[in-house]
Each structure stands twice: as C-alpha cells, then as structure tokens.
Amino acid sequence: MKVLHTDCLVIGGGFAGSSYALYAAREGLNVALLSLGGALEANSDWAQGGIIYDTSPDPELLTRDILEASDGTANQAAVRQLVTEGPAAVRELLLDELQVGFDRNSEGALELTREGGHSARRIIHARDRTGHAILSAVARRVDATSRVTRHMNSVAIDLLTLSHNNDNPEDRYAPLTCFGAYALLDGYPEPVAIVAKKTVLACGGLGQIYQHSTNHPGIVGHGVAMAYRVGARLIDLEYVQFHPTVFYGKNAPRFLITEALRGEGAVLVNLQGEPFMDKVHARGSLAPRDIVSRAIHEELSNSGEPCVYLDLGELDRGRLPDRFPTVYERCLEHGVDITRDPIPVVPAAHYSCGGVHTDLDGRTNIRHLGAIGETACTGLHGANRLASTSLLECLTGARSTARADARDIAAMDFRLPEPRPWLSPPEQSDPTLIHQDLDLVQQTMWNYAGIVRSQRRLTRARRILLELREEIQSFYRDCRVTRELVELRNAVQTALLVVHAASLNPRSKGAHYVIDE
Numbered sequence: 254m255k256v257l258h259t260d261c262l263v264i265g266g267g268f269a270g271s272s273y274a275l276y277a278a279r280e281g282l283n284v285a286l287l288s289l290g291g292a293l294e295a296n297s298d299w300a301q302g303g304i305i306y307d308t309s310p311d312p313e314l315l316t317r318d319i320l321e322a323s324d325g326t327a328n329q330a331a332v333r334q335l336v337t338e339g340p341a342a343v344r345e346l347l348l349d350e351l352q353v354g355f356d357r358n359s360e361g362a363l364e365l366t367r368e369g370g371h372s373a374r375r376i377i378h379a380r381d382r383t384g385h386a387i388l389s390a391v392a393r394r395v396d397a398t399s400r401v402t403r404h405m406n407s408v409a410i411d412l413l414t415l416s417h418n419n420d421n422p423e424d425r426y427a428p429l430t431c432f433g434a435y436a437l438l439d440g441y442p443e444p445v446a447i448v449a450k451k452t453v454l455a456c457g458g459l460g461q462i463y464q465h466s467t468n469h470p471g472i473v474g475h476g477v478a479m480a481y482r483v484g485a486r487l488i489d490l491e492y493v494q495f496h497p498t499v500f501y502g503k504n505a506p507r508f509l510i511t512e513a514l515r516g517e518g519a520v521l522v523n524l525q526g527e528p529f530m531d532k533v534h535a536r537g538s539l540a541p542r543d544i545v546s547r548a549i550h551e552e553l554s555n556s557g558e559p560c561v562y563l564d565l566g567e568l569d570r571g572r573l574p575d576r577f578p579t580v581y582e583r584c585l586e587h588g589v590d591i592t593r594d595p596i597p598v599v600p601a602a603h604y605s606c607g608g609v610h611t612d613l614d615g616r617t618n619i620r621h622l623g624a625i626g627e628t629a630c631t632g633l634h635g636a637n638r639l640a641s642t643s644l645l646e647c648l649t650g651a652r653s654t655a656r657a658d659a660r661d662i663a664a665m666d667f668r669l670p671e672p673r674p675w676l677s678p679p680e681q682s683d684p685t686l687i688h689q690d691l692d693l694v695q696q697t698m699w700n701y702a703g704i705v706r707s708q709r710r711l712t713r714a715r716r717i718l719l720e721l722r723e724e725i726q727s728f729y730r731d732c733r734v735t736r737e738l739v740e741l742r743n744a745v746q747t748a749l750l751v752v753h754a755a756s757l758n759p760r761s762k763g764a765h766y767v768i769d770e
C-alpha cells in the first residue's frame with residue numbers, strides 16, 4: 254500500500270477546507286487537500302445570498318438575531334467568536350488581500366442586503382453568485398501556494414486511529430488519536446493511506462441524504478459518518494434546516510431561490526395569490542427559515558397543491574436579471590420569466606446545524622482530529638441557523654483552527670505509526686444497487702424525518718435504515734471500494750444518526766419539529 258505523509262490532511266475543498274489550507278500554509282505547515290470533484294464543486298460555490306460583513310453600528314444586534322433564529326439555543330461563546338472575529342477576517346482575506354468583486358454602489362461603497370431573520374442590512378454579495386466569487390478567489394490562491402497539494406476527484410474512506418489501524422499493541426490502550434485517513438486518490442489504482450499530524454474534516458453538510466435538497470451531489474454527511482466510526486462526539490444532528498424556497502417544476506431539478514429576493518421585498522403567496530406569512534409571524538415572508546418552511550408545508554398539506562409562489566410584485570423587475578442572474582437564468586431555462594411571472598417554490602433540505610462537536614479552535618474529542626465549516630458543530634446555530642452565517646463560520650473556524658493546529662503541532666510529541674495495509678476485496682460493485690439504495694435512503698428521510706416528524710415516522714425510518722445498513726455493510730465488505738460505494742455507506746450511516754438524534758428529542762425546537770410532542 255502506498256503511504257503519503259503530510260502535516261495536515263484536510264478532507265474537503267469548500268470554503269472551510271480551502272481557507273484552512275491557506276492559513277495553515279502560512280503557519281509553515283504542509284497540507285494535503287482532498288475534494289470529491291473539482292476545486293469548485295462544493296456547496297460553497299453555490300452560495301447565492303452573501304456573507305455577513307457590516308455589523309456596524311451595533312454588533313450586538315447580530316448577536317441578538319442569531320440567538321433569536323436559534324430559538325435561544327445557540328452557544329453564546331461561539332456567537333461571540335463569530336461576531337467579534339468574523340468581519341475582520343472578511344476584510345483581511347476577502348476584501349483587502351483577494352479583492353473579491355463584491356457589489357458596490359455608484360459611490361464605491363459595498364452594497365448591503367439582508368435575508369430572513371436579519372434586522373439590519375449587513376450582508377455583502379457578488380450579485381447572486383457570492384459563493385462562486387469567494388471560492389474561486391480562494392481556490393486560485395490555494396493553487397498558487399506551494400505548501401498545499403490538491404487531490405481532486407478523490408474520496409476519503411475512513412479515518413486512521415492509533416487503536417484501530419496500526420499493529421503496535423501498546424497503542425490499543427492509548428487515548429483515541431487520529432493520524433490520517435485511507436483515501437481513494439485520483440491517479441492511484443488502490444486506496445492509499447495519508448498519514449498526518451492533524452486531520453481536519455471539512456466535508457460540508459448532509460443535505461443529499463434527503464430526496465429534495467439544495468446541496469451538491471455527494472454531500473451526504475461524509476464527515477459525520479467517518480467521525481462516528483472512530484468515536485467522535487456528534488451533536489444537534491436533528492436540527493436539519495430546510496430552505497423554504499427551492500424552485501419547483503414537475504420534471505425540473507431543484508435549485509435554490511435566494512432569500513435575498515424576499516429581503517428585497519418578494520412575498521410568498523398561495524395559488525390564489527394570497528400572502529399567507531403575515532398571519533404566521535411578525536416578519537412575514539422574512540421570518541426565520543424553520544417557520545417559513547413549516548408554514549409552506551402546512552399550506553401545501555391543506556391545499557393539496559404541489560407548490561406555493563414567490564410574488565416579485567414590489568421589486569424593480571428590470572433590475573432582476575442583473576442583480577439575480579443565476580435565479581433569472583435558471584428559472585428561464587425551466588419556462589419561468591422572473592421579470593413577469595411568480596416563481597413556483599417548495600422547501601428542501603439545506604443545512605445541517607449539528608455535526609461533529611468541536612471547541613472554538615476546531616478540536617474534537619479525538620486527539621489530532623479537527624472539524625470545521627458545516628461538518629463541525631460549535632453550537633453557533635443552536636437549533637436553527639440564521640441565514641448567511643455559514644460562509645462566515647467557515648472563515649472564522651478555518652482561521653482559528655489552523656492557528657491552533659500550528660501551535661499543537663509545534664508542541665507535539667507523538668510518533669506517527671505505519672498504518673495497517675488496506676485489503677481490497679475482489680468483487681466489483683453494482684451501480685444499479687447503489688443508486689436504488691441511495692434513493693431509498695433519500696425517500697425514507699424525506700417522508701419520515703423531514704420538516705414535520707413524529708415518533709411513529711421516526712421508528713419506521715429507523716427500521717428501514719437499519720436493514721438497509723446491514724445490506725450495504727455486507728456489500729461494502731465484499732466489493733472493491735469506489736466513490737459511489739463510500740457515499741452510499743456514509744449516507745445510510747448519517748441518515749441513521751439524524752433519525753436517532755431526532756427520536757431522542759421529543760421537543761420541538763428550531764428546525765426540529767415534532768407533531769406528537
């Protein structure tokens with residue numbers, strides 16, 4: 254088996270992982286950066302709305318908005334870190350250094366928008382392609398950084414721990430310690446071991462364990478599943494945020510309709526054109542996401558209609574193609590002209606508020622294993638995330654974690670062992686079985702562990718998923734590993750963990766809503 258060595262192994266090349274790679278390289282560390290696809294194939298690239306930047310004149314207002322969106326459950330220390338460190342990190346890296354082309358007004362000042370749950374305009378954006386503008390700038394800088402080695406079209410399979418993956422008998426009794434991962438790397442015929450002083454999970458969220466999702470294909474909770482298998486603490490997994498407005502067309506793919514449209518005045522209406530959010534929440538269509546998603550769910554259950562509509566009546570229609578080019582172009586592809594028509598929308602799984610538990614420097618309960626970005630859970634979002642906080646969390650988390658890791662590595666006394674070789678089984682996997690099983694995971698989660706939950710539905714989900722996990726495990730043991738197989742194995746595991754967390758929490762809070770409380 255081929256064994257590669259590095260200081261930091263970063264699993265995930267979205268905004269969190271790529272920023273970490275830059276910061277770690279500046280600390281003099283060598284980094285191996287893995288991603289499932291190309292450098293820009295990540296949820297980060299798809300972020301439309303923007304990133305929080307301008308917290309003047311009152312940063313405390315942002316603290317209050319985050320706490321309110323979380324229904325009072327967010328970890329105040331994590332909120333404080335974001336509010337105090339976030340805007341400075343945006344200024345230093347994105348504005349001053351990388352000069353990301355955020356929109357500006359005619360006087361050259363940054364244009365500010367707002368989204369659901371925000372009581373002030375404080376979000377900067379690059380039209381509705383903010384994530385692309387940010388990630389491509391960061392990725393270019395990563396590619397120009399000699400200490401970072403990229404492995405694209407590659408998949409991490411499992412983490413290496415002292416107690417499980419090396420033959421030194423004494424290490425069986427050592428504290429849980431990570432020293433890298435097995436991975437299927439582009440250009441290598443067999444899995445390799447990447448041995449690292451620090452391993453950082455930056456694998457994004459888990460939206461694709463649901464049938465309807467805004468997430469990139471493959472984002473099925475890889476980080477959560479890998480962390481679970483080595484005994485990492487997971488937290489708040491029941492809090493899956495559903496985005497209220499995703500394009501609905503009978504045979505059309507789901508894609509996000511940014512909340513910034515509602516921030517600019519668009520209103521949710523039913524088939525009859527009646528607004529229905531004003532009677533639900535004082536902020537109407539701009540209420541926190543969980544409230545809007547449930548109100549739409551209820552509206553659809555009562556009417557039997559497949560979707561509701563976003564009425565753009567109050568907006569300057571002529572400006573829409575320029576301000577929201579992604580939404581304009583994608584809707585037009587599917588027969589909806591937003592300069593004229595309302596947009597048909599439904600909710601879809603969007604963001605995992607929970608994940609691998611970490612402190613504010615990205616440390617998990619496993620030594621030398623960190624987590625950042627959407628994979629991690631510092632408690633910043635509590636039971637429900639405030640819009641546009643996640644890109645900022647990726648950046649602040651990456652910065653503090655890379656700096657802390659550099660200090661840890663400098664003080665490190667532990668010997669990196671030789672990992673056990675990977676043994677490849679002979680059989681080839683069958684893609685038809687993989688697709689069918691993934692469909693079943695996604696449908697089960699959508700129907701039984703979605704926007705509205707009950708103990709009976711969750712019990713049903715658990716039964717189906719447990720049986721499926723057995724099948725998939727035996728399939729995994731017998732077949733040569735492929736990216737698709739790794740994805741399926743992690744999807745069913747993550748789905749079970751979400752269902753388990755949801756069934757242990759009988760109380761509705763934020764994004765977790767149970768009808769039989």
Ligand SMILES: Cc1cc2nc3c(=O)[nH]c(=O)nc-3n(C[C@H](O)[C@H](O)[C@H](O)COP(=O)(O)OP(=O)(O)OC[C@H]3O[C@@H](n4cnc5c(N)ncnc54)[C@H](O)[C@@H]3O)c2cc1C
Pocket residue numbers: 264265266267268269270287288289290294295296297298299300301302303304383384407408409410455456457458467468469472475476509603604625626627628640641642643644645647
């Ligand atoms: C459509 C959409 C719009 C959004 N809009 C906004 C917004 O306007 N503002 C905001 O703040 N947030 C927004 N969000 C949320 C935000 O984009 C994400 O939370 C954030 O980008 C997550 O970044 P990340 O780096 O943690 O993960 P991602 O960007 O998802 O990157 C994950 C990376 O991990 C890699 N990976 C995963 N598993 C493995 C594995 N096993 N092996 C190797 N690589 C692996 C993937 O290939 C990818 O490179 C939006 C999300 C979506 C989906």
